[in-house]
Amino acid sequence: MLPIKKNPEIEIGRNSSLYFAIGLNLMLFFSWQALEYKTYEKSEVEIDVLTIEAEREEEIPVININTPPPPPPPIAYSESIQIVDDVVEVEETIMESSETNQNEAISNTDKGVIGVSDVKVVYVEEDVEVAFAVIEDVPVYPGCEGLSKSETKDCFQRKVQEHVIKNFNYPETALQMGIQGRVSVIFIIDSKGVTTGIRSRGPDKILEREAERIIGLLPKMQPGKQRGKPVRVAYAVPIYFKYQER
Template identity: 70%
Template sequence: MEAKKNPQTEIGRNSSIYFAIGLNIMLFLSWQALEYRTYEKSDVEIDILNVEAEEEEEEIPILNINMPPPPPPPPAVIQQNIQIVEDVVDIEETVIESTETNQDDAIEERVVSVSDVYVEDYEEDVEVAFAVIESVPVFPGCEGKSRAETKECFQNKIQKHVMDNFEYPKTALEMGIQGRVSVVFVIDTKGHTINVRSRGPDRLLEEEAERIINLLPQMKPGMQRGRPVKVSYAVPIYFKFRPS
């Protein structure tokens, strides 16, 4: 014979509900314990302070100062400039005529002859390189030669001129400055040397190279198409010393 259990007497029937209620109660108590604050108590003496406001009345004396009244303003002076103008003024009207033409206007025929045409001579400032000039400049002492001989003589004279007038700058020599200086200059239509420009390793060497070129004598100018023109020429000058 089996024993039957009464469902009302079962102990674990509502255990989950009791567990949830107990868990909530413990969480509430824990939160209250964390939020609980304590304060330091100190002896504070509370008393009533009666302050009576004392109003001090200061008497301000009244002074009667007799000041003279301000002087009256000067009387206004009114100047009346009366100009008599005639009622009727003659105005000269300017008539602007139209400059437009129409088909009724005749056009004056004018015949221009060749003698009426004036051609102004314009001297063109042309600068030609030494390599392509028709007639190279003639250095003093190179006269009466062919074009090739005159060109070669010119180059030889330039080299001789550089060697004869060459002076190594003392400051550059002490500082050990050396190198190549390229000098470009122009021989104008009068045979003078102008526009001397140089480029080198140092300004001391450039100034010496320009000084040498500026000492060139006057030459016979170069010719292009039978007219004197400016001729540009470039020459390298080497500055080199041997250490002792």
């Protein structure tokens, strides 16, 4: 008896790897769909019926306003005109022109003409202010008379310094408060030699007042001159307020 041979066409195990791959892909596809599946909550929607009532139109009563009657038409007055003969002659006033012409101006040259010699010219001296550094003739401090221009200038500066040292007085209030510093004082020696226009700038008002007091005690001097005429001369001097701690 011959052995039975298997039919190769109906052999199941031959395509087992293909079937396994197809089944694996199907399982992966279903797993992916299961993971991607989304559910949403169902919300309840209430549907109401909106009823709109017809708007009532109110009847507005008509009110008759008593308006005043129009004013009566103007009354026409009849004027009676009576022509009367002139009895009194009225003289008309003749208005003469007040304008003048060239002929009239020439004809009046002989009457009240003002000549050039009758005009008085008043010269007003200008109050010029010149800085001390550029003045031709500096003010002469008492005791500096009879010197040259350069010597007079040096003498003036030396005398001002001596005056500051002689009249210097440190304010007690500034000492107690510990105030010190430099005070710049600017003043003017006017055309009469008097010290005016004192201004100062410093660290405190107490020191400024003391510096102005010292400069205000300057004596009267011979005024400075520019081109031979007395002028105002501006001068500046520093005053140092400094104390030594013990």
